[in-house]
Amino acid sequence: MDPLALIISVAQIAAVIALLNGVLTTLGDAKIAVAAIEAIARQPEAAGSVTSNMFIGMAFAETSGIYGLLVAIILLFANPLIPIYLANAA
């Protein structure tokens, strides 16, 4: 097998695995949204501050999802292994 093709295909599989953490990230976001909706249903007058706190909490919960996304983007579009291989092959 062509080593470059092997590197690229493994990188694509790794990118898919890195994106899989979106499942748990979305689950965490959903839990935050459920808690916020329950809080608003109990205390409708606090809806404004609950909503802004919900967005901040969601941004925190999404951090690991964003990291996985960046890893996937780097693997797909700026893979550091390909220049190393090309330099060694030349």
Next chain:
Amino acid sequence: MDFNNKVLHVFHLFGVEIWLTQTIVNTWAIMAALTLFALAVRILLRRFKPVPAGFQNAVELAVEAFGSVVRNAVGEKYMYLGNWFFMVFAFILASNLSGVLGLRPPTADFATTFALALATFVLIQVIGFTQRKGKYLKSFFEPIFIFFPLNLLGELARPVSLSFRLFGNVLAGMILLGLVYQLPIYLRFVIPAAAHAIFDVFFGALQTYVFCVLSLSFIGAAAKQAGE
């Protein structure tokens, strides 16, 4: 498809290479637009009415809404931070929305977001140290001194996570829009407009708000942990 930051021109100044990238050009364009807008607001509001009406009403609404966000996050004592963060807010919002015009958003470059997050980091350290002096340094050794490396890492991770959050969202939106524009021609009528509305306008505005509010609450936590 190429999502990289294109280098438009390379200057040679005193033996140093200076790269003129898309990000720099777009940043200057956005800065010029914001400056012109600020000048226009200043000229339009030269005669300040005690009872606001029309355009003055809209400007006062924006400034007061941001002021209340700052007051909730850091308190009355640090209201001067609102000036800097309103500028950051306007700049990030304008650069995220510039994706609608087909420009490459400057916030899709890690250098821009890291510079903004580094400014927040410096503000956290300077305000924390000037407000609480030795107590701020002592807070790195709590609960006991063994936790110093962990506290230090947590402090250094803040600008990284702050900048990666904004950068990742904007870059992912840009790449998804690039993929949407590769659709077959009969699918290219409504879908790109909806994608722009979601990724550029909604997520752009949300991440701008999150960046400013998180920075403000970090600064507020550093300034008054002593139980005030």
